[in-house]
Amino acid sequence: MKTTTEELYQLFTQHPIISTDTRKIAPGSLFFALKGDKFDANTFAQQAIKAGAAYAVIDNKDYALSEQFLLVDDVLTALQNLARYHRGQLTIPVIGLTGTNGKTTTKELINAVLSQKFKTLATQGNLNNHIGVPLTILTIDRTHEMAVIEMGANHQKEIALLCTIARPTHGLITNVGKAHLEGFGGVEGVKKGKGELYDYLAQADDAVAFVNSDDKVLVEMQQARTLKNVIYYGKNSSPDNLVSGKLLDNSPLLTLKWHDKTSSSHNVQSQLTGSYNLDNILAAICIGRLFGLDSDEINQGIEGYQPKNNRSQIMKTATNILICDFYNANPSSMFVAIENMDKLQAARKVMILGDMFEMGAESAVEHTLVIQKALGAQVDERIFIGKDFSSQQTEVDNTNLIHTTFYLTAEDAMIGLKQNPISNATVLIKGSRGMALERLVELF
Structure with missing residues (x-):
């Protein structure tokens, strides 16, 4: 028999901790067997119970081994409905x-x-x-x-x-x-x-x-x-x-x-x-x-409030001041970050910009616009990293590319920065999460 939202909520009041990862099971919790792109957590339900979960919420009856396994139509929907019910209280x-x-x-x-x-x-x-x-x-x-x-x-x-x-x-x-x-x-x-x-x-x-x-x-x-x-x-x-x-x-x-x-x-x-x-x-x-x-x-x-998670986060090293803003990036956030560097009061300013993801058909145009915006900013050096930025290098006026470098990958940029280290500068590092630009920090 399927477990209703009301029945699930009664159990939640007694076990008000939710677990979704068998590697981090809290004792006495409710385990929700959510599906991922490459896994079906129904297969981990028994493991969750053995690890200390009080109940496991599943949507495949083949894994309902005892009363500790609560069968629902869809685990994600059950989680969302449980939250709706709780919000109503x-x-x-x-x-x-x-x-x-x-x-x-x-x-x-x-x-x-x-x-x-x-x-x-x-x-x-x-x-x-x-x-x-x-x-x-x-x-x-x-x-x-x-x-x-x-x-x-x-x-x-x-x-x-x-x-x-x-x-x-x-x-x-x-x-x-x-x-x-x-x-x-x-x-x-x-x-x-x-x-x-x-x-x-x-x-x-x-x-x-x-x-x-x-x-x-x-x-x-x-x-x-x-x-x-x-x-x-x-x-x-x-x-x-x-x-x-x-x-x-x-x-x-x-x-x-x-x-x-x-x-x-x-x-x-x-x-x-x-x-x-x-x-x-x-x-x-x-x-x-x-x-x-x-x-x-x-x-x-x-x-x-101390910023963290690489969002507008200041990091001072022995030789530089880093503006770590590489949690994510899109054209709008790139533009305001560039404008901020343009206005920033610092003796030497460097911008390191990585590719923007999920741009779809607009990717080429948007990366070109960011390059043009960066070239117009009052900074001492510009570094662009990624295949999307690199592919647009020929779309901008080469006469403006003074003190500007393009690297196809972050690994190429790391080699280049080791050969030409940056010091005594305020450095913006910004790019999409998938670029993993945090790898550059150790070079400053």
């Missing part, structure tokens, strides 16, 4: 956020701010997909007062699905740009996919959307929907903004000044680099203000 604010760039940094900043006053749960790492979101929801317990849920997507309808699981009471789209163009079907597809968060919020009378008033695309998307509660923030001093702010210093850590409608201005120094992160910081300040934090609590949250 919660009454706390849930802030859902998505966007092309800055999701994880903004999520961490919001968490750092709200945690000054509330017990807040936030998405761990990048558990932001159709598996990660339900797993995150299922870690919320009765002691939590807030939740910040990151939602990622590379196809349309994914954000809509994740909203049915997380059921956000508040929402934020950081921006809409050129990423996952292959899956979304172009920039308009990205806009439609990310806009599914606004679509969800528009269905509820009391849902709140936070909108960057400087971003014309987001404002247009918001105005095209019947969102009943909109809170604005931005760099401009619009009276409509709950919070406004501006950059004071970027050398390379960001210092900013901010104010809201009711208070005088406040200065705060962050541990982040990249002028593009100003919007992310202002979003966190705005959300903190809405939930009643005072300026000292907000500033403590911003100042205390």
Whole structure:
């Protein structure tokens, strides 16, 4: 007999830890036998029980060896439905956020701010997909007062699905740009996919959307929907903004000044680099203000956040300052990173840019545009790595390629950097995750 969601939830209340990997079984947990591209975890269910799981949720009756094996129609659907059921028992604010760039940094900043006053749960790492979101929801317990849920997507309808699981009471789209163009079907597809968060919020009378008033695309998307509660923030001093702010210093850590409608201005120094992160910081300040934090609590949250996971992360070596931003890359994030280097105050500046993945038919054009953008920046040296960048070298004016080097692979770049070491410079390293540019760090 199949196990229902209600029956599964009763067991979850007694065993509120979910395991999906037999190598990391928590004693007394519920093991969900999720399928992968190259494996069927039903075959590992018995191993999970032997490793200490209380029950194993499976969707192949051939592996139902005892009452500890719970049969369902589909394990992934059962996990998502369990998370939906659990979410239905919660009454706390849930802030859902998505966007092309800055999701994880903004999520961490919001968490750092709200945690000054509330017990807040936030998405761990990048558990932001159709598996990660339900797993995150299922870690919320009765002691939590807030939740910040990151939602990622590379196809349309994914954000809509994740909203049915997380059921956000508040929402934020950081921006809409050129990423996952292959899956979304172009920039308009990205806009439609990310806009599914606004679509969800528009269905509820009391849902709140936070909108960057400087971003014309987001404002247009918001105005095209019947969102009943909109809170604005931005760099401009619009009276409509709950919070406004501006950059004071970027050398390379960001210092900013901010104010809201009711208070005088406040200065705060962050541990982040990249002028593009100003919007992310202002979003966190705005959300903190809405939930009643005072300026000292907000500033403590911003100042205390240390970036990690190679996102706008500063690393000082014996001879260089590295801006490690190689967790991911797309044309939009490349452009703002290049613009930041152009404006950055440093004696010597070097840009190392790696290929962007998932560009589909737009790959050649987008890589050429990034090369052209980089050639126009005020930096001392440019290094491009990867077959996509290298294949576009002939598409740009060779007279502009002074102090510019192309390497077909990261291994070639490592050889070149060993032969021509870089020192006494501020170095941006940025590329898609698949380029594994972290290998270059040891050369600086």
